[in-house]
Amino acid sequence: MSIGELFSLLLFDYTLRTVALGTAALGAVAGALGCFAVLRRQSLLGDAIAHAALPGIGLAFLLTGSRATPVLVLGAALAGWIGTLFVLWIVRSSRIREDAALGIVLSVFFGVGLVILTFVQRRPTAAQAGLETFLFGQAATLLLRDVLLIASLGGAALVVLALFWKEFKLLSFDPEFGASVGLPVTRVDLLLTSLLVVAIVIGLQAVGVVLISALVVAPAAAARQWTDSLSVMVVLAGFLGALAGVAGSMVSxxxxxxxxxxxxxxxxxxxxxxxxxxxxxxxxMAGFLRERGTRRRLRVDAVLADLYALAAQHGEATSHAHPVAVLRAMQERRGGLERSLEALESRGLAREVRPGEWCLTKAGVERARTLFLPEVAP
Amino acid sequence: MSWIDFEIQALAIVVAVSCALPGAFLVLRRMALMSDAISHSILLGIVLAFFVVEDITHPLLILAAAATGVLTVALVEALHRTRKVKEDAAIALVFPALFSVAVILISRYAGSVHLDLDAVLLGEIAFAPFRRLELWGMDLGPRGLWMMGAILLLNLLAIVVFYKELKLSTFDAGLAAALGFSPALVHYAFMTLVSVTAVGAFDSVGSILVVALMIAPPAAAYLLTDRLPLLLVLSGALGAVSAVSGFWLARGIDASIAGSMAAMAGVTFLLALLFAPDRGVVAGVRRRARQRLEFAGVMLAIHVLNHEGGPRARAENRVEHLQEHLRWSPDFARKVVRHAQREGLIASGSGGELHLTALGREHARHRMLH
Known part of the structure; x- marks a missing residue:
């Protein structure tokens, strides 16, 4: 299949269009809300929420007998939310650190979920088929109404995000200051975490409990590299998440x-x-280029300093030329001598009097004088 | 109890104890979630090695899986060291990517790989007794039990032999480095141990429940003791208890054994969190209530001392007035007076007025000065 055909399928094939729309909406919501999780160093909270949602799915099915997505999503959200409250409670009421609390909630809730799911599966009614899709997710099972559910819940989460933008921003960057100006930190924190829960549970059907956390963290971590502005980061992460969703559906x-x-x-x-x-x-790459540029500039300055020191010893700064060999001997293996001399020449700070013999120009002497110690002046 | 039940429980105990031992150090080193990352990404090693040897029981699979575990640790650290992403994000980026590659490989070549994705997450401890180890025609028991037993021995040996190094680098990495133990070397050696353990346990309980067995029992033990040797013993014991009780829970309701083991590990942790003698939630509540009562008793003594012999002593030093002057509820005021009487600080006169005893007077004076 050519790329063009694939794109025409994306537009005209009902199944692929549905799946792509669903995963794109999901990616956008998860990416945007993930920014706050990443900035607040709670990247793994998403993982814990996703795993903690599993018993909710099982219980929702067990209690209602319904496999309708909204019912399961509600169960997942409740369980995920309870899971995060457990993490908070464990950290606050004992000396267990957050990492261990997350690990315990994640794995124990998942274990309980498995117990419920296997319990459900071994009952005579076979209506439970398909609950396992929540483990790895199966985007192909997305129906139009699932996509509408993802879009409406995710859209609502984004609206709340926009409404409480200032509060969330304050909470993420300076909660102490926020508390001092009267921000109800605990409540805002709970609200933001609840939004994260929403972003995760709407993705369980398509991506699964094991991998949905990556969709929360990866777009945000990518977007963070391009900007220092929160609003740009959130928009970019949403865009990258949507892009990942569409690309993933197309490839599969x-x-x-x-x-x-x-x-x-x-x-x-x-x-x-x-x-x-x-x-x-x-x-x-930018860091590497920057570092190389700095190193090169320092090397050029070092050659200028050497020429200046020679001039201080020999006098006649602008006419007494010094052989390259001398400069090389002074270099202490810095390397790049020829290139540095050319750079000095092109800036008009040094000139090649005879082939292989160099001295400073008037401008070079001036430059060296402003850069280096005045007491060794020629 | 049938012989098969016995074998499953034996395996469950061995798995739980071998997970709990390195898990104790993971909890202490605040790297609990590394176990999550490792237990997921080892799947990639297993799949890749399987493509090479095409034998699911080949020992190379274990080596490759353990190597992938260590690779995960190295990747997380490399990513973290660029200082472009925080450590938690680095973990959350690395293992899903490696796990995804493994899942895609399995799905793509599902026909030729006898790796069941469900088994990856859930483990197949119930089937372990059916995979026997046979040598020279003799049945030596379940293969998994031998492998896990070897891993348990390896863990015990490593912890006993390198106890000093592990302890020092866990509690004071700076001092360990200053004394010439390379923290990086200890760290990677330890992570190799975690990886090997995760690979072994993975077969029985699946990648996610490994985390429960590695973290929950040591975290519970951490609430019960401050001594490392005791912590290790307790971790192992609580892990074994979770394993056996989980097995019977699963038997009772006909559900996943591995899931039940994780659930029981969670119950064990919850019990420790609530009822640990010193650090438990209940002990904390009771301690705070007692401190409040003791403080209020001293307040009461000081209050009575203040008015003792004064013109309004009869009016002030009555239980009813405490509500007004110390803003105590009637219930609490009565409780404080009873407490103070029991402690011998206060005696009440015939008209309901309160008197200080000699001890109470001394106490009140002392507390006012210090």
Whole structure:
């Protein structure tokens, strides 16, 4: 299948369009809300919420006998929320640290969820088929009404995010200051966490409990590299999340049994790698180039200093030329001598009097005098 | 109890204890979630090694899986060291990516790989007794029990031999470095141990419940003791208790054994959190109530001392007036007076007025000065 055909499928194929819309909406919501989780160092809270949601799904089915997505999503949200409250409670009321509290809630809730699911599965009625899709997610099972549910719940979460933007921003960057100006920190924290719960549970059907946390963290971590502004970061993360969702659905629609959830996660991870390497200011490449530029500038300055020192010893600063060999001997293996001399020449600070012999120009002497110790002046 | 039940429980105990031992150090080193990352990404190692040897029981699988676990640790650290992402985000980025690659590989080549995705998450401890180890035609018991037993021995040996190094680098990494123990070396060696343990346990209880067995029992033990050797013993014991009770819970309601073990590990932790003698929630509540009462008793003594012999002593030093002057509720005021009487600070006269005893007077004076 060519790329063009794939795009026409995206527009005209009902199933793929539904799945792509659903995963895109999901990616946008998870990406935008994930920014706050990443900035507040709660990246793994999403993982705990997702795993903690499993018993909610099982119980919702057990109590109502319904497999309708809204019922299961409600159960998942309640369980995920209770899970986060447990984490908070454990950390506040004991000396157990957050990492262990998260690990316990994540795995124990998941274990309880498995007990409920296996219990349900072994009962005679076979109506429970498909509950396991929540483990790894199955985007292909998304129906239009599921997509509408994702979009409406996610949209509502984004509206709340916009309404409490200032409060969430304050909470994320300076909660102590927030408390001092009267921000109800605990309540705002709970509200923001609840939004995160929403973002996660709407993704369980498509991506699954194991991987949904990556969709929360990866777009935000990628977006963080490109900007220092929270609003830009949130919009960019939402965009990257949506992009990952669409790309993931398209790749897995190619057939070959490639599951959607892991593909979305890999696309988002790729976005992180690209951002880490190539983002303009924070990127590793930019850092490397910056460092190389600095090192080169320092090398040029060092040659200027050497020429200046020679001039101080020999006098006639602007006419007495010094062989390259002498300069090399003074260099202490810094390397790049020729290139540094050329750089000095092009800036008009040094000139090659005879081939292989250099001295400072008037401008060079001036420059060296402003840069280096005046007492060794020629 | 059938012989199979016995074998499953034996395996469950061995798995739980071998997870709890390195888990104790994970909890102390605040790296609990590394176990989550490792237990997921080892799947990639298993899949890749399987493609090479095409035998699901080959020992290379264990080596490759353990290597992937260590690779995960290294990747998280490398990502963290760029200082572009925080450590928690680094963990949350690395293991889902590796796990995703593994899941895609399994799904893509589902036909040729006898790896069941559900088993990856849930484990198959119930089937462990059916995979026997046979040598020279002799049945030596479940293969998993032998493997996990070897891992348990390895853990015990490593902890006994490198006890000093582990302890020092866990509690004071700076001092460990200053004394010439390389914290990085200890860290990676320890993480190798965690990876090997996770690989072994993975087969029985699946990748997520490994986390429960590694973290919950040591965290419960951490609430019960301040001594490292006791912490290790308690972690193992609580892990074993969770394993056995989980097995019977699963038997009772016909549900996943591994899930029940994790649930019981959670119950164990919850009980410790609530009822631990010193650090439990209940003990904390009672301690605070007692401190409040003791403080109020001293307040009462000081109040009575203040008015003793004064013109309004009869009016002030009555239970009813305490509500007004110390803003205590009637209930609380009565409780404080009873407490103070029991402690011998206060005696009440015939008209209901309160007197200080000699001890109470001394106490009140002392507390006012200090």
């Amino acid at each position: 629609s190619l057939g070959g049994g490639i599951p959607t959830g892991p593909t979305i996660v890999l696309v988002a991870s790729l976005a992180v790698i690209i951002s880490l390497c190539f983002a303009p200011r924070r990127g590793l």
